[in-house]
Amino acid sequence: MIFGIDIGGTTVKIGAVENGCIIDKYEIPTCKDTLFLDICTFLRKYIKEKEIPEIEGIGFGIPGNVIKNYIYNMPNIGLKNIDLNQEIKKYFPNVEIAAQNDANVAALGEMLYNKEYQNACMITLGTGVGCGIVLDGKVLEGCHGDAGEVGHMGIATEYNFSCTCGLKGCLETVASATGIVRLAKYHYNEYPTQLKETFTAKDVFDLARKNDPLCSFVLDKVGFYIAKCIAMLAVTVDVDVYYIGGGVSKAGDILIQAIEKHYQNLSHYAVKNVKIEAAKLLNDAGMLGAAGLIQRD
Protein backbone atom coordinates (compact mmCIF):
# COMPACT_ATOMS: atom_id res chain seq x y z
CA MET A 1 0.00 0.00 0.00
CA ILE A 2 1.06 3.55 -0.80
CA PHE A 3 -0.44 6.74 0.57
CA GLY A 4 -1.00 9.68 -1.76
CA ILE A 5 -1.38 12.95 0.13
CA ASP A 6 -2.67 16.03 -1.67
CA ILE A 7 -2.13 19.09 0.50
CA GLY A 8 -4.46 22.00 -0.23
CA GLY A 9 -5.07 25.37 1.34
CA THR A 10 -8.14 24.25 3.31
CA THR A 11 -8.07 20.45 3.32
CA VAL A 12 -5.59 17.61 2.97
CA LYS A 13 -6.78 14.75 0.77
CA ILE A 14 -5.44 11.37 1.81
CA GLY A 15 -5.72 8.40 -0.52
CA ALA A 16 -4.79 4.79 0.17
CA VAL A 17 -3.57 3.41 -3.15
CA GLU A 18 -3.08 -0.21 -4.16
CA ASN A 19 -1.99 -1.26 -7.65
CA GLY A 20 -2.57 2.24 -8.99
CA CYS A 21 -6.14 2.50 -7.68
CA ILE A 22 -7.45 4.59 -4.82
CA ILE A 23 -9.14 2.11 -2.49
CA ASP A 24 -9.90 4.54 0.34
CA LYS A 25 -9.97 8.31 0.57
CA TYR A 26 -10.33 10.85 3.35
CA GLU A 27 -10.09 14.57 3.93
CA ILE A 28 -8.73 16.30 7.02
CA PRO A 29 -8.57 20.07 7.62
CA THR A 30 -5.31 21.86 6.84
CA CYS A 31 -3.95 23.23 10.14
CA LYS A 32 -0.82 25.24 9.66
CA ASP A 33 0.68 24.49 13.08
CA THR A 34 0.14 20.73 13.12
CA LEU A 35 0.02 19.90 9.41
CA PHE A 36 2.41 16.94 9.25
CA LEU A 37 1.63 15.73 12.76
CA ASP A 38 -2.07 15.59 11.76
CA ILE A 39 -1.29 13.68 8.58
CA CYS A 40 0.96 11.16 10.31
CA THR A 41 -1.45 10.68 13.21
CA PHE A 42 -4.22 9.97 10.73
CA LEU A 43 -2.06 7.48 8.81
CA ARG A 44 -0.93 5.60 11.94
CA LYS A 45 -4.52 5.28 13.10
CA TYR A 46 -5.62 4.06 9.65
CA ILE A 47 -2.80 1.52 9.44
CA LYS A 48 -3.61 0.18 12.91
CA GLU A 49 -7.36 -0.03 12.35
CA LYS A 50 -7.05 -1.71 8.95
CA GLU A 51 -4.24 -3.96 10.17
CA ILE A 52 -2.04 -3.09 7.24
CA PRO A 53 1.17 -5.10 7.46
CA GLU A 54 3.44 -2.84 5.40
CA ILE A 55 3.36 0.46 3.58
CA GLU A 56 5.66 1.05 0.64
CA GLY A 57 5.77 4.80 0.69
CA ILE A 58 4.08 8.13 1.19
CA GLY A 59 3.88 10.60 -1.69
CA PHE A 60 2.97 14.26 -1.34
CA GLY A 61 1.56 16.93 -3.63
CA ILE A 62 2.71 20.28 -2.28
CA PRO A 63 1.05 23.65 -3.03
CA GLY A 64 4.37 25.42 -3.48
CA ASN A 65 8.04 25.10 -4.30
CA VAL A 66 9.65 21.78 -3.40
CA ILE A 67 12.98 20.33 -4.52
CA LYS A 68 14.23 16.90 -3.48
CA ASN A 69 11.65 16.60 -0.69
CA TYR A 70 12.60 19.97 0.78
CA ILE A 71 9.67 22.40 0.86
CA TYR A 72 10.91 25.94 0.32
CA ASN A 73 7.56 27.62 0.51
CA MET A 74 3.83 26.93 0.74
CA PRO A 75 2.55 30.51 0.38
CA ASN A 76 -1.16 29.74 0.74
CA ILE A 77 -0.59 27.82 3.99
CA GLY A 78 2.10 30.10 5.34
CA LEU A 79 4.77 27.44 5.91
CA LYS A 80 8.39 27.60 4.77
CA ASN A 81 11.63 25.59 4.82
CA ILE A 82 10.43 22.15 5.82
CA ASP A 83 12.60 19.08 5.39
CA LEU A 84 9.87 16.59 4.60
CA ASN A 85 12.13 13.55 5.01
CA GLN A 86 12.97 14.59 8.53
CA GLU A 87 9.39 15.58 9.35
CA ILE A 88 7.84 12.29 8.25
CA LYS A 89 10.61 9.93 9.30
CA LYS A 90 9.91 10.87 12.90
CA TYR A 91 6.72 8.87 12.57
CA PHE A 92 7.60 6.49 9.74
CA PRO A 93 11.34 5.84 9.98
CA ASN A 94 11.60 3.21 7.24
CA VAL A 95 9.13 4.43 4.67
CA GLU A 96 10.00 5.95 1.31
CA ILE A 97 8.99 9.61 1.03
CA ALA A 98 8.53 11.57 -2.20
CA ALA A 99 7.11 15.01 -2.91
CA GLN A 100 6.49 17.30 -5.87
CA ASN A 101 4.50 20.44 -6.39
CA ASP A 102 0.79 19.94 -6.94
CA ALA A 103 0.76 20.71 -10.69
CA ASN A 104 3.41 18.03 -11.29
CA VAL A 105 1.61 15.53 -9.12
CA ALA A 106 -1.73 16.18 -10.85
CA ALA A 107 -0.07 15.62 -14.23
CA LEU A 108 1.35 12.31 -13.06
CA GLY A 109 -2.05 11.30 -11.67
CA GLU A 110 -3.75 12.13 -14.96
CA MET A 111 -1.12 10.15 -16.89
CA LEU A 112 -1.39 7.14 -14.59
CA TYR A 113 -5.18 7.22 -14.82
CA ASN A 114 -5.29 7.41 -18.61
CA LYS A 115 -2.53 4.78 -18.89
CA GLU A 116 -2.18 5.35 -22.65
CA TYR A 117 0.96 7.51 -22.66
CA GLN A 118 4.19 7.70 -20.71
CA ASN A 119 4.96 11.24 -21.90
CA ALA A 120 2.41 13.91 -21.07
CA CYS A 121 1.97 17.49 -19.95
CA MET A 122 -0.96 18.74 -17.96
CA ILE A 123 -1.67 22.45 -18.01
CA THR A 124 -3.76 23.45 -15.00
CA LEU A 125 -5.86 26.57 -15.44
CA GLY A 126 -7.01 27.86 -12.09
CA THR A 127 -6.21 30.89 -9.95
CA GLY A 128 -2.83 30.66 -11.67
CA VAL A 129 -1.56 28.58 -14.60
CA GLY A 130 0.57 25.59 -13.73
CA CYS A 131 1.88 22.64 -15.69
CA GLY A 132 3.30 19.25 -14.88
CA ILE A 133 5.61 17.50 -17.32
CA VAL A 134 5.87 13.72 -17.22
CA LEU A 135 8.66 12.11 -19.27
CA ASP A 136 8.96 8.35 -19.49
CA GLY A 137 6.51 8.07 -16.60
CA LYS A 138 8.52 10.34 -14.31
CA VAL A 139 7.70 13.87 -13.22
CA LEU A 140 10.24 16.46 -14.31
CA GLU A 141 11.13 18.53 -11.26
CA GLY A 142 13.74 20.90 -12.68
CA CYS A 143 16.98 22.03 -11.07
CA HIS A 144 15.21 24.89 -9.29
CA GLY A 145 11.78 23.27 -8.98
CA ASP A 146 10.69 25.42 -11.92
CA ALA A 147 10.06 22.76 -14.59
CA GLY A 148 6.62 23.26 -16.09
CA GLU A 149 6.12 26.77 -14.70
CA VAL A 150 4.61 27.70 -18.05
CA GLY A 151 2.30 30.23 -16.42
CA HIS A 152 5.35 32.47 -16.56
CA MET A 153 6.15 32.03 -20.21
CA GLY A 154 6.25 35.55 -21.64
CA ILE A 155 3.94 34.92 -24.56
CA ALA A 156 1.10 37.38 -23.95
CA THR A 157 3.27 40.35 -24.91
CA GLU A 158 0.46 41.84 -26.99
CA TYR A 159 -1.15 42.90 -23.69
CA ASN A 160 1.89 42.94 -21.42
CA PHE A 161 -0.24 42.83 -18.27
CA SER A 162 1.78 42.76 -15.03
CA CYS A 163 2.06 39.34 -13.40
CA THR A 164 2.28 38.59 -9.68
CA CYS A 165 5.78 37.18 -10.34
CA GLY A 166 7.11 40.61 -11.29
CA LEU A 167 7.31 39.98 -15.04
CA LYS A 168 4.97 41.25 -17.72
CA GLY A 169 3.09 39.37 -20.42
CA CYS A 170 3.08 35.99 -18.65
CA LEU A 171 0.59 33.39 -19.92
CA GLU A 172 -1.03 33.47 -16.47
CA THR A 173 -2.07 37.11 -16.95
CA VAL A 174 -4.51 36.09 -19.69
CA ALA A 175 -5.29 32.38 -19.22
CA SER A 176 -5.91 31.98 -15.49
CA ALA A 177 -9.37 32.56 -14.03
CA THR A 178 -8.42 36.14 -13.13
CA GLY A 179 -6.64 36.54 -16.47
CA ILE A 180 -9.79 35.66 -18.38
CA VAL A 181 -11.79 38.22 -16.42
CA ARG A 182 -9.00 40.76 -17.05
CA LEU A 183 -9.14 40.12 -20.82
CA ALA A 184 -12.92 40.50 -20.89
CA LYS A 185 -12.72 43.79 -18.97
CA TYR A 186 -9.96 45.04 -21.29
CA HIS A 187 -12.13 44.49 -24.37
CA TYR A 188 -15.44 45.29 -22.64
CA ASN A 189 -16.31 48.32 -24.75
CA GLU A 190 -15.22 46.83 -28.07
CA TYR A 191 -17.83 44.07 -28.47
CA PRO A 192 -21.48 43.72 -27.51
CA THR A 193 -21.99 41.48 -24.51
CA GLN A 194 -24.49 40.21 -21.96
CA LEU A 195 -21.82 40.16 -19.24
CA LYS A 196 -22.86 42.09 -16.14
CA GLU A 197 -20.52 44.51 -14.44
CA THR A 198 -19.04 41.85 -12.17
CA PHE A 199 -18.47 38.41 -13.59
CA THR A 200 -16.26 35.32 -13.37
CA ALA A 201 -14.27 33.27 -15.90
CA LYS A 202 -17.11 30.75 -15.81
CA ASP A 203 -19.58 33.46 -16.85
CA VAL A 204 -17.34 34.34 -19.80
CA PHE A 205 -17.23 30.76 -21.04
CA ASP A 206 -20.93 30.16 -20.36
CA LEU A 207 -21.81 33.16 -22.54
CA ALA A 208 -19.22 32.19 -25.18
CA ARG A 209 -21.17 28.97 -25.55
CA LYS A 210 -24.17 31.16 -26.42
CA ASN A 211 -22.12 33.10 -29.00
CA ASP A 212 -21.91 36.28 -26.96
CA PRO A 213 -19.58 38.43 -29.13
CA LEU A 214 -17.24 39.66 -26.36
CA CYS A 215 -17.07 36.28 -24.64
CA SER A 216 -16.45 34.46 -27.93
CA PHE A 217 -13.61 36.85 -28.64
CA VAL A 218 -12.08 36.25 -25.19
CA LEU A 219 -12.44 32.47 -25.51
CA ASP A 220 -10.62 32.66 -28.84
CA LYS A 221 -7.79 34.72 -27.30
CA VAL A 222 -7.42 32.32 -24.36
CA GLY A 223 -7.36 29.41 -26.81
CA PHE A 224 -4.69 31.19 -28.84
CA TYR A 225 -2.37 31.71 -25.87
CA ILE A 226 -2.76 28.19 -24.52
CA ALA A 227 -2.12 26.86 -28.04
CA LYS A 228 1.00 29.01 -28.21
CA CYS A 229 2.16 27.57 -24.90
CA ILE A 230 1.57 24.02 -26.15
CA ALA A 231 3.48 24.86 -29.36
CA MET A 232 6.42 25.94 -27.15
CA LEU A 233 6.20 22.77 -25.08
CA ALA A 234 6.03 20.68 -28.25
CA VAL A 235 9.39 21.98 -29.55
CA THR A 236 10.92 21.66 -26.08
CA VAL A 237 9.78 18.47 -24.35
CA ASP A 238 7.72 17.03 -27.26
CA VAL A 239 5.25 14.74 -25.48
CA ASP A 240 2.33 12.73 -26.88
CA VAL A 241 -0.54 14.36 -25.07
CA TYR A 242 -1.39 17.70 -23.47
CA TYR A 243 -4.13 17.57 -20.86
CA ILE A 244 -5.97 20.73 -19.92
CA GLY A 245 -7.10 20.67 -16.29
CA GLY A 246 -8.08 22.96 -13.44
CA GLY A 247 -11.22 24.95 -12.73
CA VAL A 248 -11.16 26.97 -15.96
CA SER A 249 -10.99 23.76 -18.02
CA LYS A 250 -14.55 22.96 -16.97
CA ALA A 251 -15.47 25.07 -20.00
CA GLY A 252 -14.84 21.74 -21.74
CA ASP A 253 -15.16 21.21 -25.46
CA ILE A 254 -15.40 24.86 -26.49
CA LEU A 255 -12.05 25.59 -24.84
CA ILE A 256 -10.34 22.50 -26.30
CA GLN A 257 -11.68 23.40 -29.76
CA ALA A 258 -10.40 26.97 -29.49
CA ILE A 259 -6.96 25.66 -28.47
CA GLU A 260 -6.81 23.05 -31.23
CA LYS A 261 -7.79 25.52 -33.96
CA HIS A 262 -4.89 27.82 -33.10
CA TYR A 263 -2.46 24.99 -32.39
CA GLN A 264 -2.63 23.86 -36.01
CA ASN A 265 -1.45 27.31 -37.13
CA LEU A 266 1.20 27.77 -34.46
CA SER A 267 2.87 24.37 -34.25
CA HIS A 268 5.96 22.96 -35.93
CA TYR A 269 5.18 20.45 -38.68
CA ALA A 270 6.66 17.48 -36.83
CA VAL A 271 4.31 17.91 -33.87
CA LYS A 272 0.96 18.71 -35.51
CA ASN A 273 -0.51 15.37 -34.49
CA VAL A 274 -0.35 15.63 -30.73
CA LYS A 275 -3.42 15.08 -28.57
CA ILE A 276 -4.98 17.98 -26.71
CA GLU A 277 -7.56 16.70 -24.25
CA ALA A 278 -9.55 17.81 -21.25
CA ALA A 279 -8.24 16.18 -18.06
CA LYS A 280 -10.53 13.39 -16.90
CA LEU A 281 -9.62 13.08 -13.25
CA LEU A 282 -10.78 15.91 -11.08
CA ASN A 283 -10.27 15.76 -7.34
CA ASP A 284 -8.44 12.44 -7.29
CA ALA A 285 -5.54 13.35 -9.63
CA GLY A 286 -3.48 14.77 -6.77
CA MET A 287 -3.78 11.70 -4.55
CA LEU A 288 -3.17 9.25 -7.39
CA GLY A 289 -0.19 11.24 -8.68
CA ALA A 290 1.30 11.70 -5.21
CA ALA A 291 1.16 7.94 -4.70
CA GLY A 292 2.66 7.53 -8.17
CA LEU A 293 5.79 9.39 -7.06
CA ILE A 294 6.82 6.35 -5.05
CA GLN A 295 9.01 4.21 -7.26
CA ARG A 296 8.01 0.65 -6.75
CA ASP A 297 10.63 -2.02 -7.40
Place this chain on the structure above:
Amino acid sequence: MIFGIDIGGTTVKIGAVENGCIIDKYEIPTCKDTLFLDICTFLRKYIKEKEIPEIEGIGFGIPGNVIKNYIYNMPNIGLKNIDLNQEIKKYFPNVEIAAQNDANVAALGEMLYNKEYQNACMITLGTGVGCGIVLDGKVLEGCHGDAGEVGHMGIATEYNFSCTCGLKGCLETVASATGIVRLAKYHYNEYPTQLKETFTAKDVFDLARKNDPLCSFVLDKVGFYIAKCIAMLAVTVDVDVYYIGGGVSKAGDILIQAIEKHYQNLSHYAVKNVKIEAAKLLNDAGMLGAAGLIQRD
Protein backbone atom coordinates in the same frame (compact mmCIF):
# COMPACT_ATOMS: atom_id res chain seq x y z
CA MET B 1 35.99 1.14 -26.59
CA ILE B 2 33.07 3.07 -28.05
CA PHE B 3 32.94 4.76 -31.45
CA GLY B 4 31.34 8.19 -31.74
CA ILE B 5 30.32 8.99 -35.31
CA ASP B 6 29.38 12.54 -36.23
CA ILE B 7 27.81 12.57 -39.70
CA GLY B 8 28.04 15.87 -41.52
CA GLY B 9 27.09 17.07 -44.98
CA THR B 10 30.63 16.81 -46.38
CA THR B 11 32.58 14.65 -43.92
CA VAL B 12 31.98 12.00 -41.32
CA LYS B 13 33.97 12.43 -38.11
CA ILE B 14 34.88 9.18 -36.41
CA GLY B 15 36.18 9.17 -32.85
CA ALA B 16 37.46 6.22 -30.83
CA VAL B 17 36.44 6.94 -27.24
CA GLU B 18 37.71 5.31 -24.08
CA ASN B 19 36.63 6.38 -20.59
CA GLY B 20 34.97 9.48 -21.99
CA CYS B 21 38.06 10.68 -23.89
CA ILE B 22 38.63 10.70 -27.62
CA ILE B 23 41.85 8.72 -28.10
CA ASP B 24 41.83 8.67 -31.92
CA LYS B 25 39.92 10.66 -34.51
CA TYR B 26 39.51 10.50 -38.26
CA GLU B 27 37.47 12.06 -41.04
CA ILE B 28 36.12 10.34 -44.11
CA PRO B 29 34.14 11.95 -46.93
CA THR B 30 30.34 11.73 -46.82
CA CYS B 31 29.24 9.66 -49.83
CA LYS B 32 25.49 9.45 -50.10
CA ASP B 33 25.40 6.05 -51.81
CA THR B 34 27.82 4.22 -49.55
CA LEU B 35 27.54 6.17 -46.30
CA PHE B 36 27.10 3.38 -43.76
CA LEU B 37 29.16 0.89 -45.76
CA ASP B 38 32.05 3.38 -45.72
CA ILE B 39 31.72 3.95 -41.98
CA CYS B 40 31.56 0.25 -41.14
CA THR B 41 34.45 -0.60 -43.48
CA PHE B 42 36.55 2.05 -41.80
CA LEU B 43 35.66 0.77 -38.32
CA ARG B 44 36.41 -2.88 -39.18
CA LYS B 45 39.79 -1.90 -40.61
CA TYR B 46 40.57 0.20 -37.55
CA ILE B 47 39.54 -2.57 -35.13
CA LYS B 48 41.68 -5.10 -37.01
CA GLU B 49 44.74 -2.88 -37.26
CA LYS B 50 44.64 -1.81 -33.63
CA GLU B 51 43.78 -5.33 -32.49
CA ILE B 52 40.87 -4.11 -30.38
CA PRO B 53 39.35 -7.08 -28.55
CA GLU B 54 35.85 -5.70 -28.00
CA ILE B 55 33.76 -2.65 -28.80
CA GLU B 56 30.93 -1.68 -26.50
CA GLY B 57 28.88 0.33 -28.93
CA ILE B 58 28.63 2.75 -31.81
CA GLY B 59 26.85 6.08 -31.32
CA PHE B 60 25.75 8.38 -34.14
CA GLY B 61 25.02 12.06 -34.47
CA ILE B 62 22.58 12.47 -37.36
CA PRO B 63 22.00 15.68 -39.32
CA GLY B 64 18.26 15.23 -39.42
CA ASN B 65 15.23 13.64 -37.84
CA VAL B 66 15.85 10.37 -36.02
CA ILE B 67 13.62 8.52 -33.55
CA LYS B 68 14.63 5.29 -31.82
CA ASN B 69 17.52 4.68 -34.24
CA TYR B 70 15.30 5.12 -37.29
CA ILE B 71 16.44 7.95 -39.54
CA TYR B 72 13.43 9.63 -41.14
CA ASN B 73 15.35 12.21 -43.10
CA MET B 74 18.83 13.66 -43.60
CA PRO B 75 17.91 16.55 -45.94
CA ASN B 76 21.46 17.84 -46.50
CA ILE B 77 22.70 14.40 -47.53
CA GLY B 78 19.60 13.37 -49.42
CA LEU B 79 18.91 10.13 -47.54
CA LYS B 80 15.61 9.05 -46.03
CA ASN B 81 14.02 6.18 -44.09
CA ILE B 82 17.02 4.26 -42.85
CA ASP B 83 16.76 1.68 -40.10
CA LEU B 84 20.13 2.24 -38.51
CA ASN B 85 19.98 -0.91 -36.37
CA GLN B 86 19.51 -3.04 -39.46
CA GLU B 87 22.11 -1.13 -41.45
CA ILE B 88 24.87 -1.42 -38.87
CA LYS B 89 24.08 -4.87 -37.52
CA LYS B 90 24.94 -6.30 -40.94
CA TYR B 91 28.55 -5.52 -40.08
CA PHE B 92 28.45 -5.50 -36.28
CA PRO B 93 25.77 -7.97 -35.25
CA ASN B 94 26.35 -7.82 -31.48
CA VAL B 95 27.17 -4.21 -30.91
CA GLU B 96 24.91 -1.66 -29.21
CA ILE B 97 23.77 1.09 -31.59
CA ALA B 98 22.41 4.50 -30.56
CA ALA B 99 21.61 7.60 -32.57
CA GLN B 100 20.27 11.10 -32.00
CA ASN B 101 20.14 14.24 -34.04
CA ASP B 102 23.33 16.28 -34.13
CA ALA B 103 22.14 19.12 -31.88
CA ASN B 104 21.22 16.62 -29.15
CA VAL B 105 24.49 14.77 -29.51
CA ALA B 106 26.54 17.99 -29.37
CA ALA B 107 24.73 18.98 -26.17
CA LEU B 108 25.54 15.63 -24.60
CA GLY B 109 29.18 15.98 -25.71
CA GLU B 110 29.42 19.42 -24.18
CA MET B 111 27.88 18.21 -20.93
CA LEU B 112 30.18 15.18 -20.74
CA TYR B 113 33.21 17.35 -21.44
CA ASN B 114 32.36 19.97 -18.81
CA LYS B 115 31.42 17.24 -16.30
CA GLU B 116 30.00 19.80 -13.84
CA TYR B 117 26.28 19.36 -14.55
CA GLN B 118 23.94 16.51 -15.39
CA ASN B 119 21.19 18.86 -16.63
CA ALA B 120 22.06 21.14 -19.51
CA CYS B 121 20.80 22.65 -22.74
CA MET B 122 23.00 23.56 -25.64
CA ILE B 123 21.63 26.04 -28.15
CA THR B 124 23.49 25.74 -31.45
CA LEU B 125 23.51 28.85 -33.62
CA GLY B 126 24.53 28.01 -37.16
CA THR B 127 22.74 27.87 -40.50
CA GLY B 128 19.71 27.11 -38.35
CA VAL B 129 19.10 27.19 -34.62
CA GLY B 130 19.09 23.84 -32.83
CA CYS B 131 19.11 22.79 -29.22
CA GLY B 132 19.90 19.65 -27.31
CA ILE B 133 18.38 19.04 -23.90
CA VAL B 134 20.16 16.73 -21.47
CA LEU B 135 18.26 15.71 -18.33
CA ASP B 136 19.96 13.60 -15.68
CA GLY B 137 22.73 12.85 -18.15
CA LYS B 138 20.38 11.59 -20.86
CA VAL B 139 19.45 13.27 -24.11
CA LEU B 140 15.75 14.10 -24.44
CA GLU B 141 14.60 12.82 -27.83
CA GLY B 142 10.90 13.68 -27.73
CA CYS B 143 7.98 11.59 -28.93
CA HIS B 144 8.33 12.97 -32.48
CA GLY B 145 12.08 13.64 -32.40
CA ASP B 146 11.22 17.31 -31.87
CA ALA B 147 12.55 17.88 -28.33
CA GLY B 148 14.81 20.92 -28.30
CA GLU B 149 13.68 22.25 -31.69
CA VAL B 150 13.71 25.71 -30.18
CA GLY B 151 14.66 27.26 -33.52
CA HIS B 152 10.94 27.01 -34.20
CA MET B 153 9.71 28.74 -31.07
CA GLY B 154 7.48 31.54 -32.31
CA ILE B 155 9.08 34.30 -30.25
CA ALA B 156 10.28 36.76 -32.90
CA THR B 157 6.75 37.89 -33.66
CA GLU B 158 7.84 41.54 -33.70
CA TYR B 159 9.33 40.83 -37.16
CA ASN B 160 7.26 37.79 -38.18
CA PHE B 161 9.78 36.79 -40.88
CA SER B 162 8.86 33.60 -42.76
CA CYS B 163 10.77 30.50 -41.65
CA THR B 164 11.79 27.55 -43.86
CA CYS B 165 9.49 25.38 -41.70
CA GLY B 166 6.39 27.20 -42.94
CA LEU B 167 5.73 29.19 -39.76
CA LYS B 168 6.43 32.87 -39.13
CA GLY B 169 8.38 34.53 -36.34
CA CYS B 170 10.52 31.50 -35.45
CA LEU B 171 13.64 32.19 -33.36
CA GLU B 172 15.70 30.83 -36.28
CA THR B 173 14.55 33.71 -38.52
CA VAL B 174 16.51 36.19 -36.38
CA ALA B 175 19.18 34.23 -34.48
CA SER B 176 20.70 31.91 -37.09
CA ALA B 177 23.61 33.10 -39.28
CA THR B 178 21.15 34.01 -42.05
CA GLY B 179 18.74 35.46 -39.50
CA ILE B 180 21.38 37.86 -38.20
CA VAL B 181 22.13 39.04 -41.73
CA ARG B 182 18.37 39.41 -42.29
CA LEU B 183 18.00 41.57 -39.19
CA ALA B 184 20.91 43.79 -40.20
CA LYS B 185 19.45 44.27 -43.68
CA TYR B 186 16.02 45.04 -42.21
CA HIS B 187 17.43 47.85 -40.07
CA TYR B 188 20.15 48.90 -42.56
CA ASN B 189 18.83 52.40 -43.18
CA GLU B 190 17.99 53.17 -39.58
CA TYR B 191 21.48 53.26 -38.06
CA PRO B 192 24.91 54.33 -39.34
CA THR B 193 27.15 51.38 -40.17
CA GLN B 194 30.41 50.32 -41.74
CA LEU B 195 28.81 47.14 -43.09
CA LYS B 196 29.37 46.75 -46.85
CA GLU B 197 26.54 45.77 -49.15
CA THR B 198 27.18 42.06 -48.76
CA PHE B 199 28.17 40.76 -45.36
CA THR B 200 27.98 37.77 -43.04
CA ALA B 201 26.87 37.25 -39.44
CA LYS B 202 30.55 37.25 -38.47
CA ASP B 203 30.96 40.72 -40.01
CA VAL B 204 28.01 41.95 -37.94
CA PHE B 205 29.51 40.71 -34.69
CA ASP B 206 33.03 41.87 -35.59
CA LEU B 207 31.72 45.40 -36.14
CA ALA B 208 29.51 45.23 -33.03
CA ARG B 209 32.72 44.68 -31.09
CA LYS B 210 33.90 48.03 -32.52
CA ASN B 211 30.62 49.72 -31.46
CA ASP B 212 29.24 50.05 -34.99
CA PRO B 213 25.71 51.44 -34.29
CA LEU B 214 23.75 49.12 -36.62
CA CYS B 215 25.73 46.04 -35.61
CA SER B 216 25.45 46.83 -31.90
CA PHE B 217 21.69 47.15 -32.32
CA VAL B 218 21.49 43.79 -34.12
CA LEU B 219 23.69 42.07 -31.51
CA ASP B 220 21.36 43.38 -28.81
CA LYS B 221 18.28 42.05 -30.65
CA VAL B 222 19.86 38.63 -31.17
CA GLY B 223 20.82 38.58 -27.49
CA PHE B 224 17.23 39.48 -26.58
CA TYR B 225 15.69 36.64 -28.59
CA ILE B 226 18.14 34.01 -27.35
CA ALA B 227 17.54 35.22 -23.79
CA LYS B 228 13.81 34.91 -24.39
CA CYS B 229 14.32 31.35 -25.63
CA ILE B 230 16.37 30.49 -22.52
CA ALA B 231 13.67 32.04 -20.31
CA MET B 232 11.17 29.68 -22.00
CA LEU B 233 13.44 26.68 -21.50
CA ALA B 234 13.99 27.67 -17.86
CA VAL B 235 10.25 27.47 -17.03
CA THR B 236 9.91 24.26 -19.02
CA VAL B 237 12.89 21.95 -18.48
CA ASP B 238 14.72 24.12 -15.86
CA VAL B 239 18.34 22.97 -16.22
CA ASP B 240 21.48 24.29 -14.52
CA VAL B 241 23.41 25.53 -17.53
CA TYR B 242 22.69 26.79 -21.03
CA TYR B 243 25.60 26.45 -23.46
CA ILE B 244 25.67 28.57 -26.58
CA GLY B 245 27.43 26.79 -29.44
CA GLY B 246 27.67 26.70 -33.23
CA GLY B 247 29.38 29.00 -35.70
CA VAL B 248 27.56 32.16 -34.63
CA SER B 249 28.66 31.62 -31.02
CA LYS B 250 32.26 32.35 -32.04
CA ALA B 251 31.26 35.97 -31.40
CA GLY B 252 32.06 34.90 -27.84
CA ASP B 253 31.82 37.21 -24.84
CA ILE B 254 29.87 40.01 -26.49
CA LEU B 255 27.08 37.61 -27.45
CA ILE B 256 26.97 35.96 -24.02
CA GLN B 257 26.86 39.39 -22.36
CA ALA B 258 24.00 40.52 -24.61
CA ILE B 259 22.06 37.35 -23.75
CA GLU B 260 22.71 37.62 -20.01
CA LYS B 261 21.63 41.25 -19.84
CA HIS B 262 18.23 40.47 -21.32
CA TYR B 263 17.85 37.17 -19.48
CA GLN B 264 17.79 38.97 -16.15
CA ASN B 265 14.78 41.01 -17.29
CA LEU B 266 12.94 38.14 -18.97
CA SER B 267 13.36 35.24 -16.57
CA HIS B 268 11.19 33.93 -13.75
CA TYR B 269 12.56 34.72 -10.27
CA ALA B 270 13.30 31.09 -9.37
CA VAL B 271 15.65 30.65 -12.34
CA LYS B 272 17.62 33.90 -12.39
CA ASN B 273 20.81 32.16 -11.28
CA VAL B 274 21.36 29.78 -14.17
CA LYS B 275 24.65 29.68 -16.05
CA ILE B 276 24.81 30.91 -19.63
CA GLU B 277 28.16 29.96 -21.16
CA ALA B 278 29.85 29.67 -24.51
CA ALA B 279 30.33 26.03 -25.50
CA LYS B 280 33.91 24.92 -25.01
CA LEU B 281 34.13 21.93 -27.31
CA LEU B 282 34.06 22.76 -30.98
CA ASN B 283 34.53 20.01 -33.54
CA ASP B 284 34.79 17.19 -31.04
CA ALA B 285 31.43 17.65 -29.28
CA GLY B 286 29.61 15.52 -31.86
CA MET B 287 31.95 12.54 -31.58
CA LEU B 288 32.10 12.67 -27.79
CA GLY B 289 28.34 13.05 -27.47
CA ALA B 290 27.63 10.29 -30.00
CA ALA B 291 29.84 7.94 -27.98
CA GLY B 292 28.06 9.15 -24.84
CA LEU B 293 24.74 7.84 -26.19
CA ILE B 294 25.94 4.32 -25.49
CA GLN B 295 24.81 3.40 -22.00
CA ARG B 296 27.65 1.60 -20.32
CA ASP B 297 26.78 -0.84 -17.57
